[in-house]
Amino acid sequence: MYQEAVASYNAAFLDQPMVAQYGSHLNLIQVHVPDEMAQNFSDNDALRILLHNQIPLDWVDHAYTYGMVYLEQQFHNPTMSLDIFHKIDNERHQRLLHYGTPPTIPQWDGWREISEDDHYRLLF
Numbered sequence: 001m002y003q004e005a006v007a008s009y010n011a012a013f014l015d016q017p018m019v020a021q022y023g024s025h026l027n028l029i030q031v032h033v034p035d036e037m038a039q040n041f042s043d044n045d046a047l048r049i050l051l052h053n054q055i056p057l058d059w060v061d062h063a064y065t066y067g068m069v070y071l072e073q074q075f076h077n078p079t080m081s082l083d084i085f086h087k088i089d090n091e092r093h094q095r096l097l098h099y100g101t102p103p104t105i106p107q108w109d110g111w112r113e114i115s116e117d118d119h120y121r122l123l124f
Contacts, residue, residue, distance in 0.1 A: 002057060002060045006051065021056065061104070064101070
């Protein structure tokens with residue numbers, strides 16, 4: 001979805017295409033969605049936030065594995081709607097057929113616990 005959103009944005013704004021942020025200092029705008037508005041938060045809202053923050057495509061691709069684990073966990077949660085799961089899974093299969101499995105960023109593979117400094121940086 002994000003790949004298509006970036007392509008659409010770039011086609012609409014030929015003179016100002018989306019340039020992904022890289023480097024040690026990034027300017028990211030945190031989004032606060034009130035609980036009562038969460039039900040109305042759409043894919044398009046998420047895509048606009050990613051575009052606005054100039055998130056690199058490879059970062060989103062790298063998140064694919066996490067998303068698969070999350071969906072698998074939700075599927076086994078009794079509150080997960082099977083209709084929603086099947087819709088998402090069918091869309092996932094179509095995208096895999098069209099684009100292939102998204103590549104990961106090898107340097108980012110693995111897991112570590114968040115440090116106190118990481119937590120502080122995320123808060124402020």
